[in-house]
Amino acid sequence: MTPDPRTAPDRDRFTAETERFRRELLAHCYRMVGSAHDAEDLVQETYLRAWRSYSGFEGRASVRSWLYKIATNVCLTALKPRPIRVLPSGLAGPSDGPDRPPSPVAPGEVSWLEPLPDAWIAPPADDPAAVVVERESLRLALIAGLQYLPSRQRAILLLREVLAFSAAETAEILGTTTAAVKSGLQRARARLDELEPEPRDLLEPTDQRARALLDGYIAAFERSDAGLLEQVLRADATLEATPFREWQAGRATCVHMLDAHVLGTPGDWRMIATTANGQPAAAVYHRDANGEFRADGIVVLTPTATGVSRVIKFHDPALTATFDFPNTLAP
Numbered sequence: 001m002t003p004d005p006r007t008a009p010d011r012d013r014f015t016a017e018t019e020r021f022r023r024e025l026l027a028h029c030y031r032m033v034g035s036a037h038d039a040e041d042l043v044q045e046t047y048l049r050a051w052r053s054y055s056g057f058e059g060r061a062s063v064r065s066w067l068y069k070i071a072t073n074v075c076l077t078a079l080k081p082r083p084i085r086v087l088p089s090g091l092a093g094p095s096d097g098p099d100r101p102p103s104p105v106a107p108g109e110v111s112w113l114e115p116l117p118d119a120w121i122a123p124p125a126d127d128p129a130a131v132v133v134e135r136e137s138l139r140l141a142l143i144a145g146l147q148y149l150p151s152r153q154r155a156i157l158l159l160r161e162v163l164a165f166s167a168a169e170t171a172e173i174l175g176t177t178t179a180a181v182k183s184g185l186q187r188a189r190a191r192l193d194e195l196e197p198e199p200r201d202l203l204e205p206t207d208q209r210a211r212a213l214l215d216g217y218i219a220a221f222e223r224s225d226a227g228l229l230e231q232v233l234r235a236d237a238t239l240e241a242t243p244f245r246e247w248q249a250g251r252a253t254c255v256h257m258l259d260a261h262v263l264g265t266p267g268d269w270r271m272i273a274t275t276a277n278g279q280p281a282a283a284v285y286h287r288d289a290n291g292e293f294r295a296d297g298i299v300v301l302t303p304t305a306t307g308v309s310r311v312i313k314f315h316d317p318a319l320t321a322t323f324d325f326p327n328t329l330a331p
Helices: 010-034 034-057 063-079 128-136 140-144 151-162 166-176 178-194 208-223 226-231 249-260 318-322
Strands: 232-240 269-276 279-287 293-304 307-314
Touching: 010 034, 010 140, 010 151, 034 063, 034 151, 034 279, 063 151, 063 279, 140 151, 151 166, 151 178, 166 178, 166 208, 208 226, 208 249, 208 269, 208 293, 226 232, 226 249, 226 307, 232 249, 269 293, 279 318, 293 318
Parallel strands: 232 307
Antiparallel strands: 269 279, 279 293, 293 307
């Protein structure tokens, strides 16, 4: 009887060689598919396939590039039957009727982009350069833009410009030629350039000004204070929320819609600060008829030196658990 070559020492060696890449592979899969939960599943599939083929790994490539080859192809396979994930601003132009409450999109009609908790993929704190690269490559505007690229162009762009693989390494990972990689990268860059860029004066979530803007946004909701919202938002701010089709552009329009349909009375809302996609964020709770605060979703802000330029609210109570917050808060 042939012994199983995957002995305990093999498993220990496999874990020692591969586990340190798990978080960066999770970030890569998230960039590819735009969903934190799908990314988790794809990383699990990556490690399962890697373990199954580990006995045949001969070390001609680095363990890292070998894992990225598996992960990227797992993602490409998963993306084939799926619609792209979008935000409301990817469906149509801004609403021209802030007096009307936003209308939800029918379930299943759209696949929505999801936020990613920073805690899931945080690089070592003693590597500040890695921290900055991680944040910049996970901002929601970039993730939303990436979804409009053909999946192989998306993979080429990420492997080359985010992960710094060479053209030859990228070609090997994707099973193509360096000429195809160079051409795909050029087309991907051109497509991204067509999309609306983020403001130039973005603040890091650790910047005191960014935290002050988040605190102001939270206070505005908890106090039901439209005037404070005006102070927090930029004049050209945008506001969108899943699963609603309509979104607002311009501070006056955003504040009017929130004041008319969302803010309610003081004490209706509670928020807990966090970070997502390298941006300030908050877990959101709304008070029910019994006075209990129930999870309502996650809000992510884009802070700049002149105020918040973009607010994206993800209306999904299950997301609070994803960010390791409880489903309810005491009154």
